Amino acid sequence: MSTLSDLVHEHAASSEADIEWLHLLIADGQLIADLAFADIVLWVPTAEGSFVAVAHQRPSSSATLFYRDFVGQEIRAEWRDQVSEAYSTRSIVDSSTPDWYEETPTRLRAIPVLSRDPGGKGVSEHPIAVMTRHTNLSEARMPGRQELTFNECANDIFAMIAAGDFPDMTAPSGPRRGAPRASDGLLRLDLDGTVTFASPNGLSAFNRMGFVGELEGESLAHVTTRLLSGKLQVDESLPLVVTGRAPWRTDIESRGVTVTLRTIPLRQHGQRIGAIVLVRDVTEVRHQERELITKDATIREIHHRVKNNLQTVASLLRIQARRTHSDVARESLTQAMRRVAAIAVVHDTLSEGLSQNVDFDEVFARVLMLIAEVASSHSTTVRPTSTGSFGTLPSEYATPLALALTELVTNAVEHGLAGRPDGEVEIVASRSDDTLSVKVRDNGVGLGEGKVGSGLGTQIVRTLIQGELGGVIDWHTLQGEGTEVTIEVPLLYLKRRA
Numbered sequence: 338m339s340t341l342s343d344l345v346h347e348h349a350a351s352s353e354a355d356i357e358w359l360h361l362l363i364a365d366g367q368l369i370a371d372l373a374f375a376d377i378v379l380w381v382p383t384a385e386g387s388f389v390a391v392a393h394q395r396p397s398s399s400a401t402l403f404y405r406d407f408v409g410q411e412i413r414a415e416w417r418d419q420v421s422e423a424y425s426t427r428s429i430v431d432s433s434t435p436d437w438y439e440e441t442p443t444r445l446r447a448i449p450v451l452s453r454d455p456g457g458k459g460v461s462e463h464p465i466a467v468m469t470r471h472t473n474l475s476e477a478r479m480p481g482r483q484e485l486t487f488n489e490c491a492n493d494i495f496a497m498i499a500a501g502d503f504p505d506m507t508a509p510s511g512p513r514r515g516a517p518r519a520s521d522g523l524l525r526l527d528l529d530g531t532v533t534f535a536s537p538n539g540l541s542a543f544n545r546m547g548f549v550g551e552l553e554g555e556s557l558a559h560v561t562t563r564l565l566s567g568k569l570q571v572d573e574s575l576p577l578v579v580t581g582r583a584p585w586r587t588d589i590e591s592r593g594v595t596v597t598l599r600t601i602p603l604r605q606h607g608q609r610i611g612a613i614v615l616v617r618d619v620t621e622v623r624h625q626e627r628e629l630i631t632k633d634a635t636i637r638e639i640h641h642r643v644k645n646n647l648q649t650v651a652s653l654l655r656i657q658a659r660r661t662h663s664d665v666a667r668e669s670l671t672q673a674m675r676r677v678a679a680i681a682v683v684h685d686t687l688s689e690g691l692s693q694n695v696d697f698d699e700v701f702a703r704v705l706m707l708i709a710e711v712a713s714s715h716s717t718t719v720r721p722t723s724t725g726s727f728g729t730l731p732s733e734y735a736t737p738l739a740l741a742l743t744e745l746v747t748n749a750v751e752h753g754l755a756g757r758p759d760g761e762v763e764i765v766a767s768r769s770d771d772t773l774s775v776k777v778r779d780n781g782v783g784l785g786e787g788k789v790g791s792g793l794g795t796q797i798v799r800t801l802i803q804g805e806l807g808g809v810i811d812w813h814t815l816q817g818e819g820t821e822v823t824i825e826v827p828l829l830y831l832k833r834r835a
Contacts, residue, residue, distance in 0.1 A: 344391040344409060349381040355465040358452040359391070361504040362468075366394035368615075371519040372491035374399040374484065375472040378407055379450070380420060381465070388412040388420055388467065397520060398487070402443060402473045416445060420467045423447035427464060429499050435474055442474040451501035460501035468498060486525055486534045490613050493603045502604045508584035516586070517599050522616030524557065528609065530580040531556050539616040546591040557581075557614065564591040581612025588619070595623045640688035647681035672747070672794070679704055679743040683736045695735045697727035701764070704743055718759040719750055725766035727773065737801040738826070742775065744794045745822050749779035757781065773826045780819040802826065 341359060345351050351359075363379060370377040374396055380388035390407035412420060415436065423430040427449050435442040449464035470491075480488070497503035522539030524532050535543075535552035543552060546564050557579045565575075577583035578600045586599045601613040651674045658670035682703045686695045705721050730738070742764070749762045765776040802808045808826030815821050 341391050344389065345381055348383045348389045348391075350384070351381065351465060354455060355452055355461075358504070359450070359466060361506075362450065362498070363392045363394070365504060366392060367397070368519055369468075369491060369494060370394040370396040371398045372487045372494065373470050373472070374487065375470045376402045378469045378471065380412055380467045380469065382424060382467075383411075387417065388424075391466070397518075400473065400476065402438060402441065402471050416447075416469065419445060420447045420469060423449045424464050424467050427451065427499070429495060438471070444472040444474055446470040446472075446495070448495045449499050451499060453501045453506065455506075468495075470495070482534070483536055486536075487519065487523070490523070490525065490603075493605075493610075493613075494601070497604055500604075500606075502607070503601075505584040505602070509586075517597055517615035517617035519615065521618070524552065524614040524616060526557060526581040526612040526614060528611055529556070530558055530612075532560075533611075539614075542594075542596045542616045542618045545594045545618060546589070546596060561589055565589060579614070581614065582609070588623070593620070594618065595620045636693070637688050640684045644681050644684040644688055647677050647684065651675075651677040651681065675743060675747060676740060676797075679739050680736055683732065683739050686735075687732055693732050694729045695732060697730045697735055697738070700735060700739055701727060701742065704739055705746070705764075719762055720759070721746070721762045721764070723764045723766070726768065727766045727775075728768050730773075734806065737805040741798045741801040741824070742777070744798045745777045748794050749777060749781065749820065768828075771828055773828055775824040777822045777824075778815065778819060 341363060342356055345356050345359065359379065359381075366377055366379070376396065377392075377394040378390050379392040381391050383389055388411070390410055390412070393403070393406050393408050395401040395403070419430050419432060424447075429449070430447045432445040436445045437443070446469065448468045448470070450466040450468055452461045452465050453459065454461075494503055520538070522542050523534075523536045524539050525534035527533050532552045532555055540552050543560065543564075548560055548564060552560065558576065561575065561579050574583065574585050575587050575589065578585050578587045578598050581600055581602055584600060584602055586597060588595055588597050590596075595618070597617050597619045599615040601615070602609055603611045603613065654670050654674035654677065658667045658674065661667050661670065682700055683695060686700050686703075687693065701723065705723065727738075746762055746764070750760075761780050763776075763778045765778070767774045798810065802810045802824055806826045808824060810825075811823045813821055813823075
């Protein structure tokens with residue numbers, strides 16, 4: 338299904354600022370649908386004079402009216418006149434008689450969507466979209482106080498949408514995880530910050546923090562002050578949130594219970610008239626987040642210690658290589674030291690971030706630094722060059738690939754460029770959605786026709802590329818001189834393993 342941006346670009350001549358406004362509006366579409374107990378559909382005008390739906394939100398507080406999405410569809414003929422009137426008059430238009438949808442009586446309200454300029458001062462001359470509320474009248478019953486208050490809040494938000502006061506551009510974009518919803522708890526504040534309505538779930542959240550009594554009639558600022566008495570650290574945004582003055586989110590914690598609050602200031606003709614405060618007990622959510630942070634920190638520390646241990650092993654191998662009197666043993670120990678160092682580079686990169694993925698271009702740049710030591714030991718000047726990009730790879734992919742490339746580049750220096758004063762080694766990486774391809778070339782002596790090395794390094798490369806990564810590897814001599822090794826590894830291989 339096309340995204341909101343794709344649909345708006347396809348059907349309407351809207352600016353990027355208008356599209357961003359619609360994204361912010363529809364981010365609260367679920368909240369509006371829950372408050373209104375109705376389906377919410379967002380329509381954008383087309384060049385042909387019609388409207389196309391770009392978003393649809395179903396209420397979780399009542400049964401949906403539409404079991405199939407309208408997204409991407411042109412507006413129905415029976416709704417077009419009312420939506421067009423709201424668009425042209427810049428005013429909210431209610432249906433005068435019940436509208437019928439598949440033998441179900443409904444009430445339709447059309448709300449013009451006006452936006453503000455990035456500075457937040459001027460309102461758009463024309464609506465950038467129209468929002469429709471579709472209420473199911475077949476379930477009509479005597480509404481309770483909570484439903485009446487929710488509807489009143491929805492109407493206040495609709496009026497703000499039509500005036501360009503909602504969404505609020507000054508509201509920070511917080512994470513959606515743990516964000517409070519209308520069903521989690523809702524408080525209605527007056528201009529002075531006094532609670533005029535508290536839903537049962539909202540009251541229960543405060544009761545769990547130690548508040549006793551009724552919230553209605555109480556100043557929310559005074560209530561939270563009593564709950565947080567004795568706390569050394571309090572979020573500096575808390576006073577603005579609990580008085581209903583700022584569209585922010587904050588957490589309060591008391592008696593081991595954490596409650597998140599989100600305030601939506603309500604305005605009428607540009608003047609603040611009160612606020613909606615959404616309340617949610619996020620104790621378990623915050624506990625899980627702390628566990629994840631602890632886990633991430635532990636994993637980073639493990640990678641750091643593994644890196645340190647590997648570097649220690651590499652240092653010991655280097656010392657042993659310098660002390661040995663056998664040239665063969667010295668060369669074997671030096672090669673083992675380089676292999677351990679290549680693995681340590683991957684763990685060092687992993688220890689620097691929370692992700693278990695690594696930027697392999699950075700890893701390989703550090704691996705190439707090991708080549709200078711190889712070249713100096715053979716009295717050769719090597720000019721390594723790397724083109725293309727490896728991209729980001731998971732750790733279980735990066736370790737064998739780094740080790741394999743270390744072997745290939747080392748072989749190019751030790752064997753391909755052996756006996757030469759200087760030479761070139763080129764590494765070319767290319768990546769598609771399905772495959773990572775790497776070519777390692779040198780301008781050395783080349784391989785004999787049909788011959789491939791049979792040493793330990795070649796066996797290690799074959800094991801890593803073919804066995805660990807499920808790829809293919811090929812050695813061949815270039816025209817003229819030099820050797821080229823081609824590696825191709827399927828990127829879907831690790832996904833299948835996961």
